[in-house]
Amino acid sequence: MPGFNNNSEQNQKISMDRLFYCLSSPVRLEIIRILSKGAKTVKGISELLNSSQPLVSGHLKILLEYGFVNELRYGREVFYRIIPEQVELLTTYLDDMAGNPKLSITTKKVENNVSFSECRRCYDHLAGLTGVMLLKTLLLNGWLMQISDKPEYDLTDKGEINMIRRGVKIPVKKKHGRIFAYGCRDLTEKEFHLGGALGSALMKGLIADGFIYVHENSRIITIIKPIKDWFDI
Numbered sequence: 001m002p003g004f005n006n007n008s009e010q011n012q013k014i015s016m017d018r019l020f021y022c023l024s025s026p027v028r029l030e031i032i033r034i035l036s037k038g039a040k041t042v043k044g045i046s047e048l049l050n051s052s053q054p055l056v057s058g059h060l061k062i063l064l065e066y067g068f069v070n071e072l073r074y075g076r077e078v079f080y081r082i083i084p085e086q087v088e089l090l091t092t093y094l095d096d097m098a099g100n101p102k103l104s105i106t107t108k109k110v111e112n113n114v115s116f117s118e119c120r121r122c123y124d125h126l127a128g129l130t131g132v133m134l135l136k137t138l139l140l141n142g143w144l145m146q147i148s149d150k151p152e153y154d155l156t157d158k159g160e161i162n163m164i165r166r167g168v169k170i171p172v173k174k175k176h177g178r179i180f181a182y183g184c185r186d187l188t189e190k191e192f193h194l195g196g197a198l199g200s201a202l203m204k205g206l207i208a209d210g211f212i213y214v215h216e217n218s219r220i221i222t223i224i225k226p227i228k229d230w231f232d233i
Contacts, residue, residue, distance in 0.1 A: 019090060022066040027051070028059050032082060035069060039079040070178075083178055084123040085195065117188040119212070120219040124200040125184070126212070130227055131193030132186055134202075137231060138194065144181065151192065153181040166233055168205040171197035206230065 023029055027049070034040060034048055042060065046053045060080055063069045067086045072079040119130040126134055138144040143159030146152070155163065155170070163170055173180045184195030194202065206212045211230055213222040 016090075019066060019086070022062060022068065023090075025059065025062075027055070028063055028068075031056070031059055031063065032068060032087075035080060035082040039072060039081040041077055041079055045080070085179055085182070085184075087123070115220045119221040119223055121203075121214060121221060122184060122187070122193065122195065122219075124203060125193070125195050126199065126203045126206070126221070127184070127186055127193050128221075129189055130221075130223065132189045132191045134227060135183070135192055135194040137228070141231065144194075151183040152179065152196075153183070153194070153198075155181070155198070163202075163205075166205060166230065167208065169201050171201055173197075209233075 023032075030049060031045055034045055040048075042053050042056050045060075046056045049056060060069065063080075064071070067083060069080045069082055072081060117128055119126070119128045121127065122131070125131070135144075138159065139146070139153075141159075142156055143162055144153045145156050147154050160170065171180060179196040181194060181196045181198035183192030184199070185191070186193050193199070203212075206227070207214060209230065211223070211225045211227060213224055215222065
């Protein structure tokens, strides 16, 4: 069975200054950019970078150590994939340094501020006011329960049944290379939305059911049908 190596506990102990050190290499930054578009082998990354495979392997080893990527072994091939949580850790840290006023000015320059705050992608899960309210509703309905102060969450039996009924493909916890479900601090709302493997699967389910539309080359998401109606299916 293919599976990702999981060293998240070790990664959480890495200090912020060491994370920035890891990203100080232009080559490693470019590898992260490449992997943000999908998993790749060493050969695939080397071809895109026009670099040697030993050089790429050396940089991947460092990215693995610092928790920015993980491995997927499929037969004789090894694929590498970015881990969103580590990148989110950095963006949250930078957001704290910038403060709310600068955030408001920046978002107005890039995209419509109201739309950006209402509903958007945070990597591959739902963020903004809609994402925050979604997590609150999952907890209020008893579909999720908090299991740590981080906070991390787990599905209740009720939540698992209802997710399956709605066609959400629940990630396998022990064989997945990222945190199953956790509170990702929202960039605009300063509260938590649902991140992790479950957050990703839930957003895919909402797309498949026609509740949201994800725009290409944009973080903004258009709400087609009220998300609250998803709970009434």
